[in-house]
Amino acid sequence: MKIRIVTLGCKLNFAESSQLMNTLIAKGHQRAGNGEEADLVIVNTCSVTDTADHKDRQAIHRVRRENPNARIVVTGCYARLKPQEISAMAEVDRVVQKAEDKFVPAYSKDDRTRCFLKVQDGCNYFCTYCTIPIARGRSRNPFIFEVVEEAQKALQEGAKEIILTGVNIGDFGHTTNERFIDLLRALDNIAGDFRIRISSCEPNLLSDEIIDFVAQSRHFAPHFHIPLQSGSDEVLKIMHRHYDTALFSERIRHIREVMPHAFIGVDCMVGVRGETEERFQTYVDYVNALPVSQLHVFTYSERANTRMLEMDLPVVPQKERQRRSRILHEISDWKLKAFYDSYRGQKATVLWESKRDKGLMYGFTENYIKVSCPYDKSKVNTFEEITV
Numbered sequence: 531m532k533i534r535i536v537t538l539g540c541k542l543n544f545a546e547s548s549q550l551m552n553t554l555i556a557k558g559h560q561r562a563g564n565g566e567e568a569d570l571v572i573v574n575t576c577s578v579t580d581t582a583d584h585k586d587r588q589a590i591h592r593v594r595r596e597n598p599n600a601r602i603v604v605t606g607c608y609a610r611l612k613p614q615e616i617s618a619m620a621e622v623d624r625v626v627q628k629a630e631d632k633f634v635p636a637y638s639k640d641d642r643t644r645c646f647l648k649v650q651d652g653c654n655y656f657c658t659y660c661t662i663p664i665a666r667g668r669s670r671n672p673f674i675f676e677v678v679e680e681a682q683k684a685l686q687e688g689a690k691e692i693i694l695t696g697v698n699i700g701d702f703g704h705t706t707n708e709r710f711i712d713l714l715r716a717l718d719n720i721a722g723d724f725r726i727r728i729s730s731c732e733p734n735l736l737s738d739e740i741i742d743f744v745a746q747s748r749h750f751a752p753h754f755h756i757p758l759q760s761g762s763d764e765v766l767k768i769m770h771r772h773y774d775t776a777l778f779s780e781r782i783r784h785i786r787e788v789m790p791h792a793f794i795g796v797d798c799m800v801g802v803r804g805e806t807e808e809r810f811q812t813y814v815d816y817v818n819a820l821p822v823s824q825l826h827v828f829t830y831s832e833r834a835n836t837r838m839l840e841m842d843l844p845v846v847p848q849k850e851r852q853r854r855s856r857i858l859h860e861i862s863d864w865k866l867k868a869f870y871d872s873y874r875g876q877k878a879t880v881l882w883e884s885k886r887d888k889g890l891m892y893g894f895t896e897n898y899i900k901v902s903c904p905y906d907k908s909k910v911n912t913f914e915e916i917t918v
């Protein structure tokens with residue numbers, strides 16, 4: 531059977547799709563080529579916002595247009611959260627909605643260079659705006675030795691960068707009675723010329739011990755991605771987050787102390803219920819002063835079955851949500867520019883990627899500065915010392 535998998539959403543979905551395709555190929559199926567009609571199309575969906583749901587539906591329409599005779603199976607978070615909505619679509623033959631309660635290992639490679647390694651799945655936090663614990667189930671993880679084996683496999687296949695991926699990766703160890711820091715130590719002990727990035731880690735779980743370890747490690751890049759979500763302590767409480775701004779500031783201060791050159795990306799949500807104008811202003815003042823490199827801005831959208839909908843809170847109008855999003859995007863733009871500018875003329879190591887675009891190739895430094903140079907095939911998937 532010729533199979534195509536269409537993936538939307540996060541790195542975890544991409545890792546899982548890649549694993550699923552490998553399993554299907556091992557069972558004797560084939561990957562449908564570019565432009566070739568498939569017999570079976572699996573759409574792996576995301577449901578983080580209303581926009582994500584909309585993109586899922588658009589993808590399903592497109593898949594049917596391009597594969598008029600294929601069987602279409604829909605899986606992923608949208609399928610788990612709103613199976614009736616998808617079943618009602620004429621294009622869809624089957625909805626697979628069961629959330630896995632065991633850990634399914636997976637990794638994917640976006641090209642030969644980077645590998646997204648799934649080290650954890652699910653979440654036990656139940657933030658009041660979030661549906662992920664419902665869609666993906668409870669926090670779970672493999673044993674450290676299993677992650678090390680998967681990492682070694684990816685490295686043998688040529689990966690030069692491993693990105694640790696999960697829903698709440700700082701929670702690693704929950705199901706195996708191990709610790710996230712010990713996972714990092716075990717991965718750092720693998721021999722070879724490669725680097726590792728930790729993807730998003732909750733600030734309350736990003737301990738000083740982890741930060742200090744990354745600073746002196748062999749393989750870990752000085753790159754952090756930390757969800758802040760709001761700069762107002764009152765809103766953080768409404769969101770049922772596990773920290774306040776004082777703890778968040780302390781984490782950033784510590785990173786800057788031991789890794790002044792680190793890239794720090796911060797997730798910021800705007801427009802949640804209860805985010806009054808005054809609280810938003812507190813938020814803006816807070817992020818303005820925060821020494822981070824970039825903000826990843828998300829606009830809140832109401833999700834069914836979340837506790838925020840049951841709370842008696844003022845609703846931020848859609849237009850105002852957009853305005854707040856623009857304000858944070860602007861702050862992010864100047865922060866990123868300032869971060870890049872401060873590295874001009876400095877030495878760094880870049881890992882060149884395979885993509886060719888208008889005669890150029892691209893890569894990232896250890897601290898996540900994107901650089902380009904004229905395309906040179908021999909540089910693909912190699913490290914090079916450069917001056918930024």
Ligand code: SF4
Nearest residue numbers: 653655656657660662
């Ligand atoms: S930590 Fe909160 S926002 Fe993140 S997945 Fe868990 S419940 Fe959702």
